[in-house]
Amino acid sequence: MQKPGKFLALWNNYHELAAKQGNAIPAEPLYFVKTPNSYSGHDDRVMPPRDTEVGRVFYEGELGIVIGRRCAGVDEAEAEACIAGYTCVNDLTAPALLGRDASFAQWTRAKCFDGFGAFGPAVVSGLDWRTLRVQVVVDGRVRQDYPCSDMVFSPAQIVARISQDITLEPGDLIACGTSVGALPLREGSVVEVKIDGIGTLRTHYGAKKDQGQQS
Template structure:
């Protein structure tokens, strides 16, 4: 499991050995696996001595709407004929434990737990059958939405783009079989979403093909693959977590905006 962490004022990548509660420090660019592999320094530090950051620092986050069959059924809408795309800016990204800030401009904040794909190398016009060559791995995400602004605006940019509206983490699972992973979202310990990635309308390789046909994906960029049924409201003080099989749990809280 690849993590990005801060220690002694420096941000580095490492390989998390969870059962031993330690981190093996990596030197070099983890996104250059195809040409120059990062160096395992041999340095190991206790996991408790580091602060986890978002495992990727993307130039953009590409999101996919209505990509779970059971979610479409819940909403009573037809399945899309092709992936529905929208963007979140890089400033929405925060790491594990960093709070979601409830903006003063909204009165209806919603969560959406999602599987996130982290891109490894520049991807443009990639075919689905070649997509795995461009994927570093997978992590958990929360797509936060100001639902009232989404309805008011008639398009999604403002409602999806506030700072802190895309928590990512806790780690990147490489070489993960993503086709049938359980995904569970909890708010204050109560299960709100419980489904499987097998419910996706468009598979991860299909999404990489569709997105890269529109825009060039850069190393570290993230694709959010859609959300299962059970999306709902968040209040100030709520604790939210997303657990995905094979990856772990991303947890954070909601705090009031200043």
């Protein structure tokens, strides 16, 4: 899977998670940018931040939209035609940074450590996103399992609204946000984001476990 020119990702785009956290349903897509150094692929190893005071790192399994044609200022119908297909995303996050400085939420830093934007293993077209489920398995245990139909904004709405602000180019990636079940990772863990019809995106977090070490 080719590296995107831009990697955008949504926050607070699932009704169940918004209700659990007491967040209001947004009036428009709320999104941030994942920088190119954060890109990682299937079966890659991602190391924890070098700064040990950053805090715990969470996995976030998500559906990713891959743009197939240039779009700027499109409506929803046009946006649908701009979607080349879908992929799996693991939007790794150091959430403690978001509130560490009360004057400035550090979204870029929290989301953009090296390797924190995992995607793959393939881009698949012809899928009905409403029928898809995102499942995250960590060290063999299911931790997230939620329906994409619970999105606040559909993929076409996401693309259309973002295209009013930012011209999207072929290969650009937009992560649709996550739902309930995101938890901190232990070093040595293996995270698998699974979406039927797309496949499994595997991320190895931290140093490889020694042989014989307990999971």
